[in-house]
Amino acid sequence: MNMDYAITNALSYRTNGLPQSLIIYDIVCQWIINFFKRLKQSNHMDCDEDMELLAAVGKFHLNAHIPECFARFTLNFMHGSGELDGEILETLWPGFNKIAGPARTMTKFHRREVYDDFMRDSNFKKLVRTSIISVLPEFQMLIAHFPFCSSFLEQSLLQKHKAAVKGLQEAKIAFDGVTKSVPEDKVAVWRAAEKKAMAKRGSAMKIFETRMDKGMTCKGRI
DSSP states (O other), X not given: XXXXXXXXXXXXXXXXXXXXXXXXXXXXXXXXXXXXXXXXXXSSOOOOXXXXXXXXXXXXXXXXXXXXXXXXXXXXXXXXXXXXXXXXXXXXXXXXXXXXXXXXXXXXXXXXXXXXXXXXXXXXXXXXXXXXXXXXXXXXXXXXXXXXXXXXXXXXXXXXXXXXXXXXXXXXHHHHHHHHTSOHHHHHHHHXXXXXXXXHOGGGGGGGSOOOOOOOOHHHHO
16 A cells, blocks of 8 residues: 555656556565556556556566566566666665664664654665656755765766776677577577567567576476
């Protein structure tokens, strides 16, 4: 219920005319199954029927899912998703551990204030490091009051751009190597299958799953 409310509100904010929306959630594979059914039964939540919803699981949590979830919900097979950084809450842990010791001796309310201040500081840093918000009016107002945010954003974007360029070069070398080792007619068949799967999604994404023969069990040896 809480996730439905949060996501439907997010989808209704500045989304008029958007053809697609990407939803990244730890257990989206289970949540998305009856999402639209729950919306029809609700008197307070709705979603634009013309908007296509792409459901994905962040890489931090996808490794803990069953193998079948990878092809259907990985961001690797979603055009335009890009590489995400800081999407998960768990990135707070290393920094949060630094204040855990001093907070143990604090009173309940003092500890709560310290935790809240730390979370606000972390959220603010994530906000100014997110490139897409630089085009929003709210961010322009933030820059006007806090000019240092602009240089902070530029430094963060430069670091991410360098990492993206390096990653793209490495991926291209590996991709070209595999492509050249396969006959051209087979590559054409693969490209057609990929295009079809991307359009249909769902069970059609099974073509991207790794095929592995199951090992013999103890029962089989006996």
